[in-house]
Amino acid sequence: MRLKVVWVGKSREEWVKDSLADYAGRIRRYTPLELIDIRDEKGALAEEMRRRECERLEKQIPAGATLVLLDERGDQMDSPGLAAFVGKQRDCGTGDLVFAIGGAYGFSDDFRRKGRLLSLSRMTFTHQMVRVFLLEQIYRAFTILNNEPYHH
Numbered sequence: 001m002r003l004k005v006v007w008v009g010k011s012r013e014e015w016v017k018d019s020l021a022d023y024a025g026r027i028r029r030y031t032p033l034e035l036i037d038i039r040d041e042k043g044a045l046a047e048e049m050r051r052r053e054c055e056r057l058e059k060q061i062p063a064g065a066t067l068v069l070l071d072e073r074g075d076q077m078d079s080p081g082l083a084a085f086v087g088k089q090r091d092c093g094t095g096d097l098v099f100a101i102g103g104a105y106g107f108s109d110d111f112r113r114k115g116r117l118l119s120l121s122r123m124t125f126t127h128q129m130v131r132v133f134l135l136e137q138i139y140r141a142f143t144i145l146n147n148e149p150y151h152h
């Protein structure tokens, strides 16, 4: 199973870049991982920016991929639950598992219907923070699947 995490806009803060590099390296011990940032929009109405950004996100999703959209209004899971989900995808032959994180204005309604919505909390985080939280949770999921002493 190939893993892809796609997000809107560059990661600018050093602490975000360092954390992403750290967790990406850890995840790659278990599975191939691609991190993609797509260009963010500026200067248009929020709805139009969402539409254009989601069009670009969509181009990054391989045919037949399982798509998970990070969205504060989505379903919540605990870490063992995410591990079980990732393990099921891996074991049932999913070729590509894609996680998408929106930009400052989130996803268009059309795009939100294309995947499973996953919430990390009912609170809204910055899109930069969510990148780090998600990669840490994916790493945690693999340690749970491999019975390694990281999740207590």
Ligand SMILES: C[S@@+](CC[C@H](N)C(=O)[O-])C[C@H]1O[C@@H](n2cnc3c(N)ncnc32)[C@H](O)[C@@H]1O
Pocket: 069, 070, 071, 072, 073, 100, 101, 102, 103, 104, 105, 106, 107, 118, 119, 120, 121, 122, 123, 124, 125, 126, 127, 130
């Ligand atoms: C600043 S938020 C956008 C908030 C916007 N109100 C919306 O409707 O999505 C940017 C992105 O971060 C992610 N995000 C922020 N908080 C989240 C949470 N609690 N759970 C999951 N994803 C979250 C989502 O992908 C969101 O599109």
